[in-house]
Amino acid sequence: MSNDRDDGNVKRPSKPPTGRLGRLARLGALAPRAANLAYEGVRRRLQGPDQTEEQEREGRERVLKEARKTAEQMLKTLGEMKGLPLKLGQMASYIDGLAPPGYEDKFQEVLKKLQAKAPPLSAEAAEKVIRAELGGPSSEIFAEFEREPFAAASIGQVHRATLRSGERVAVKVQYPGIDTAIENDLKTVALMEQMIAPIGRRYQTKEGLAEIKRVFLAEIDYTQEANATEAFRAMFEGDPMIVIPRVYHGTTTKRVITTQFIDGIDYETFCRENPWSQRNVASVSIWTFMFRALYEYGVLYADPHPGNYKFIVDPNKKDDVKVAFLDFGCVRVMSDQMVAGMKRVLMAKMQGTDADFDRALVEVYGFDPTDPEGWPIYKRYTEHVMTPLTVDEPFQHTREVARENVGLLVRNQRKIIWKKGEVLPNLPKPIHMPVEHTFVNRLQWGLASVLAGLEGIHNYHRLSLPWVMGPRRVPKGLEVPLPV
Numbered sequence: 001m002s003n004d005r006d007d008g009n010v011k012r013p014s015k016p017p018t019g020r021l022g023r024l025a026r027l028g029a030l031a032p033r034a035a036n037l038a039y040e041g042v043r044r045r046l047q048g049p050d051q052t053e054e055q056e057r058e059g060r061e062r063v064l065k066e067a068r069k070t071a072e073q074m075l076k077t078l079g080e081m082k083g084l085p086l087k088l089g090q091m092a093s094y095i096d097g098l099a100p101p102g103y104e105d106k107f108q109e110v111l112k113k114l115q116a117k118a119p120p121l122s123a124e125a126a127e128k129v130i131r132a133e134l135g136g137p138s139s140e141i142f143a144e145f146e147r148e149p150f151a152a153a154s155i156g157q158v159h160r161a162t163l164r165s166g167e168r169v170a171v172k173v174q175y176p177g178i179d180t181a182i183e184n185d186l187k188t189v190a191l192m193e194q195m196i197a198p199i200g201r202r203y204q205t206k207e208g209l210a211e212i213k214r215v216f217l218a219e220i221d222y223t224q225e226a227n228a229t230e231a232f233r234a235m236f237e238g239d240p241m242i243v244i245p246r247v248y249h250g251t252t253t254k255r256v257i258t259t260q261f262i263d264g265i266d267y268e269t270f271c272r273e274n275p276w277s278q279r280n281v282a283s284v285s286i287w288t289f290m291f292r293a294l295y296e297y298g299v300l301y302a303d304p305h306p307g308n309y310k311f312i313v314d315p316n317k318k319d320d321v322k323v324a325f326l327d328f329g330c331v332r333v334m335s336d337q338m339v340a341g342m343k344r345v346l347m348a349k350m351q352g353t354d355a356d357f358d359r360a361l362v363e364v365y366g367f368d369p370t371d372p373e374g375w376p377i378y379k380r381y382t383e384h385v386m387t388p389l390t391v392d393e394p395f396q397h398t399r400e401v402a403r404e405n406v407g408l409l410v411r412n413q414r415k416i417i418w419k420k421g422e423v424l425p426n427l428p429k430p431i432h433m434p435v436e437h438t439f440v441n442r443l444q445w446g447l448a449s450v451l452a453g454l455e456g457i458h459n460y461h462r463l464s465l466p467w468v469m470g471p472r473r474v475p476k477g478l479e480v481p482l483p484v
Contacts, residue, residue, distance in 0.1 A: 283456025
């Protein structure tokens with residue numbers, strides 16, 4: 001079947017820009033917008049408190065208008081570029097606290113379009129990949145294939161199809177050249193890292209970049225995503241509230257992955273239209289999925305953004321809500337040492353003394369108790385993000401809680417870097433966290449924002465305690481790395 005079209009009568013491109021200079025130029029084009037937004041903010045502050053109500057209203061409207069223009073330009077540019085810039089845009093679209101303070105709602109209102117429906121490429125581009133990967137046109141491989149994608153993300157776009165055997169499936173087709181684009185993005189970041197060395201090396205920038213490169217390069221190999229999907233199916237095969245799609249390996253390759261098609265309600269609609277009782281059930285399932293995988297199996301699901309869920313509601317049972325998880329490209333298997341270390345920090349906070357907790361922060365996360373400025377910040381931050389796990393009482397995720405996850409760090413780091421009365425910035429004393437921990441903040445920040453939208457309340461401490469106290473189990477089909 002064919003329903004190819006070009007929105008607005010504009011022909012869609014056949015591939016994203018892949019050259020390093022071209023991608024840099026597109027990002028550079030965003031700079032004037034960012035500068036205008038910063039200028040408006042500074043101008044308002046310089047005008048001082050002695051403004052009339054009318055002047056204050058006009059200034060606020062001017063800044064919000066500039067914020068919306070900046071977000072719309074980001075939407076267009078990041079949507080065209082795909083790859084790592086689009087991933088960053090997706091993160092800013094839902095993680096509370098990442099957008100410019102005071103403009104979060106405006107930015108997220110626009111950028112949330114990137115979560116599940118980024119601008120797709122042409123149908124011909126997807127068809128070309130299918131031919132190259134599966135050995136024939138989509139009309140021969142599938143009984144039916146919708147040329148118009150129903151979802152498009154940072155690395156590929158997804159098409160509805162039906163197998164010759166009759167199963168309805170989702171076929172994710174990688175964008176042509178996206179591997180080159182991501183490699184060039186990583187080279188650009190590596191060049192920037194070299195430019196700030198040796199200062200950056202004090203903050204483990206080289207090691208952190210190597211971890212980011214390892215995870216993102218693995219994400220462009222759909223055979224690894226297929227293995228991760230099967231591993232998560234095995235982990236949660238006994239949980240009726242968690243749905244993991246089946247992988248069809250006969251039509252899965254490095255650049256095409258075919259999985260069971262799952263009908264359901266998208267995150268935004270579910271949060272807006274479904275009753276709190278159903279959202280509360282779903283929040284428990286999402287928490288279970290994330291933290292049982294992490295603490296029982298040592299597997300980090302590092303991409304918790306809202307486009308990766310479907311909510312399946314039984315019309316005959318009011319609160320029978322299943323959550324389907326759709327994307328397993330960004331998964332990190334942790335070493336035994338790292339899993340044991342994370343559990344040690346939690347147990348020290350829950351059952352140990354303050355001295356036990358301090359020791360665990362030093363020996364597991366590399367915090368420095370001799371740093372009079374950084375130590376209290378990082379300790380307080382760790383206590384804050386661990387609160388749902390460590391405090392034995394019902395906990396509700398809210399937008400305020402989620403924003404504070406990021407804001408607590410940013411606000412206090414700013415006090416260290418920009419001291420009152422000093423013109424030049426100060427470099428905070430570095431901490432040396434394990435490289436394996438690089439993507440954990442992405443889970444913590446992203447999950448807190450996702451759960452804030454659901455507004456669920458639960459005693460997550462009691463739910464999580466068996467996984468934290470129990471032994472690490474080996475995830476089926478995934479290799480557990482040795483500690484670095």
